[in-house]
Amino acid sequence: MGRIEYYVQKVVDYTSRYNYSNSFYYSPNNVIGKYEHYPAYGDFPEAYCLRHYGNWLKCSEKLQPNYRPQDYDPLGAQDYIIVQFEGAVLPKDICVYEVFNPGAVVRIWGKLLFRTDRPWILLWEGAPEKLPHNARKFHPKIREVNYLINTIRLEFNQSHLEYHYSIEAILLGGYKPASQIEKAIMSRGISSVQIVELEASKMNISSADEQNNRLDCFSYLPNEVILHIFQYLDLKSLSRCSRVNKRWNFITSDAILYQNLNLKPYWHLVNCDTIKCFMDKSKTLKKLDLSWCGNDIDGFDQLVAIFIGTNQKFLTHLSLANCNFLNCQIMLETSKCGELVDLRLNNVKSCFTINFSLLTSLNKLVCLDLTSTNIHDCHVISILKSNPHLSVIILDLCENIQRLDQVVDTAVEYNKKLSTWSSWKTFSLTAEGVKQLSNCHNLTELDLGWCFVNKDPGNCLNYIAEGCPKLKRLILSEWRGLTDNLIAPILKSCKELTQLDFLGIKNISSQICEKALMSLPKLQLLDLYYCDSISMEEVNLWRQKYPHVIIKVFNECD
Incomplete structure (x- = not known):
């Protein structure tokens, strides 16, 4: 058989994305084709970037609890991406081109061609790695299998990383059948692949087995x-x-x-x-x-x-x-x-038309996660009205919501117990909607990242500061119109803050950042990534003076 190498032709599925649906920046589709930046290291918009990093999400009310703690993943896989290649090969090499904060891959799966009953087989697994800030061609030794594969799945654990994880390309190398006979043999598999069964099969247990167990301590219980x-x-x-x-x-x-x-x-x-x-x-x-x-x-x-x-x-x-x-x-x-x-119901990419209005018959919801679904405003509003006990509402990347201010008005009126609101990268919020959120006096988490990329926030943070003094986590990524004066009320009133995200806010000064470090005694994370007016010299001084706070800056991560 001839040796051949393929780069990704198609992205089949994924669990995490940092991009808008109509944007190629940081998109999962950026792993298609050959790498362009590797071996350069950096935060490249042309690479695929996972949204979450570190253990910060584990401290959030947004995190889904494990419904059955006994069944945990020892490698802690958080996300995956499934990719397809132009041709099927007998796999010998898989290379992942990591260009930003490498070390997150924990499993590599291969999908057996022409097999429908449990087609996935584990090719490699290993613990996440803490590595230097250098690009890496991750080339693990994979399991030998005698099946044709043209689809692989990477699983990631980013909880140990200092910042977002990015990959630029994935390569699949192996041997391609030279004839139809070889292809037919490989599609069936030369040797059997052992796959562990989860459920118990029907058994005929002899009476001799029962007698053998009489000596077992369990027989006395x-x-x-x-x-x-x-x-x-x-x-x-x-x-x-x-x-x-x-x-x-x-x-x-x-x-x-x-x-x-x-x-x-x-x-x-x-x-x-x-x-x-x-x-x-x-x-x-x-x-x-x-x-x-x-x-x-x-x-x-x-x-x-x-x-x-x-x-x-x-x-x-x-x-x-x-x-x-x-x-x-x-x-x-x-x-x-x-x-x-x-x-x-987060990240559901169903080929069916989903009727979310059916959920309005529920009336006891406390937590609702609709991240990256195609739900519309009217359905969200109806669900909020029907569930007065809602405490956690997650509408991240819900790009079909065009009247987010009205959704906020509904939550303020009907969901008095609201403690977590997240509408990260959801377009239609205005300053008036943010002002309305200040009436949710029990808010502890507020994620409004990327909601005001090209909008004037006005004095809406004054209202948040007055109405939400219990805030612990505040995400204001890419609020490009923010200034020191607009941020100051938050620092004065919200003394419970542990996480503060100013990513991409170019107009803030080092004075307001130092004031945040001085005036927020419980602060643990301050994200100043792409805040161009902040120098590394100032950041290094702050780290010495406030060692309990993790400060993220672009110059260092890149």
């Missing part, structure tokens, strides 16, 4: 005690325990073990049979996380709709992040979950 022990196990371990003997199989079928399900870490194992298995076991399901699951599986959407429908009396938490199979039937069944308090 009552079922109730064993059941309590099993509650600390992850789903994989429960599956394995169910295969030990008839008694354990019976105990592991108890519905109490499956009141909370987090299938996100097992996305590559989940299929229709998995859902059917848990439908039999989960009779009182309260929390369900299907994030990242089922996007390659025919009929998965229908089973999910049935699964949600059979548990609609009990469900309180539901996460369908990046579930691109979301459709109106699933939305209809979700709308009937009368006890739902936490709903996550």
